[in-house]
Amino acid sequence: MFRSRPMASATRTTLAIGALCASLSGAAFAQRASAPATEEPEIQSYAINTEVKLSSDRKTRGVSDTFNRPGAELTVDAVHESGLLAHFQLASVSKVTFPNSNRLNPTLALGWRGGNPEGVHYGAAVAREWFTRARVDAPTGFDEQMNPLGMATTNFNTSYLLGELGYGFFTARYLYVASKDFRGLNTSTVCAGYLPAMMAGGDPSSAMNCYGAGFKHSRGTQLLDFDVAYPLNGTTKLIGHLGWQFVRNFSAMNTVDYRLGIEHTRWGFVFGAEIAGAKARERELFVATDGNGVSRRLDRTAVILSVAKRF
């Protein structure tokens, strides 16, 4: 019958905490021997579910967290009959995109969901993601001789307030960034993205305008997502996503991101194939360069293959 216990599973949307939605996974019929259920059986009041997932790339809001390389996730979801739920995810990230990190990105979310999965449903949550040990030291500005005016140390940890409203297979989700910065975006980190082009002899005005606005953070960033998970049959789902990112004080970091793919359950695994990417307002800010000088566009549209196992 149901391969895994019913619960709010992490369906890995672009942001892990956005995955606080109930899974509609087609489940393989269990073949284990079982005594017949009693007439008035005890009903479960809570459930805990675990999933391990490997993917050819890990993107958040269409932007790779793994420098366009494979990634992994461990997700644990717990739900209670009151509607309360907890979500924990430990994901891999790249040191290139999150300098000095230990490559781990834990996320914890607590929330509540209600409504009818066939009709109107809704939910709310608070969440925080950490990028353990990740930090970057970058100038806060430059004088006319291009000498740094000061240095700022930035981490990437981010807190969110989340609300969602859906109808049937469709879910709209709104997130508000409550922490000082959204994934480390502030003047010292965003404006540094213009420096490579300037150093290569490009127009310095973008960098100067960015730094010239004074030191700013990105608290108040707003994220808007629309997701669909449409069951094509008992074992296959169509997955679609369209998202907008409005970064407070740094509109150059605004993006529109998208996903389109399928998930198929077979042999106890969930196989996924999707096309995902982002359209960034200023694409040069979404290029990362590793220690060997290899540069990659993190917002590129990519085919992502994945396999997940639920326990």
Place this chain on the structure above:
Amino acid sequence: MPRHALSFFTLLLAALPAYSASPQDAQGLWLSADKAAVIEFKPCADAATALCGQIVWDKDAGTPEDTCGVRIAKLQKFDGEAWRQGWVHDPRDKKNYRGAIRVKHDGKVLAVRAYIGTEMLGETEEMTRTDTVPSGCKAH
């Protein structure tokens, strides 16, 4: 809200299926999503107004994994949209959950939802209608 977002959502809403089911539509033989079992849904022997589901074929019949005869659901009431007020049994983890059963797609699909507390915290298995019961299970 961005204009494109509204258009996208409107298009998706238009794709929603519409089907009005009767209480009897859920009765009959249904093949599990992985095609490894057939479940017969019919009025319960011990409560004629309730709906019960029982495994009548299991591909592992006759082995230690045999689930033939296991009752996997009992729902007390049809509310016009779904059978509710009852339980769904998962023979794999041997646990029972609150349940809701709906007939969809012009009667071709039976959506069996098991959940914790609220239907939103649940999982749905979609079964397809079948006419035959392969041999294997002894009569129950």
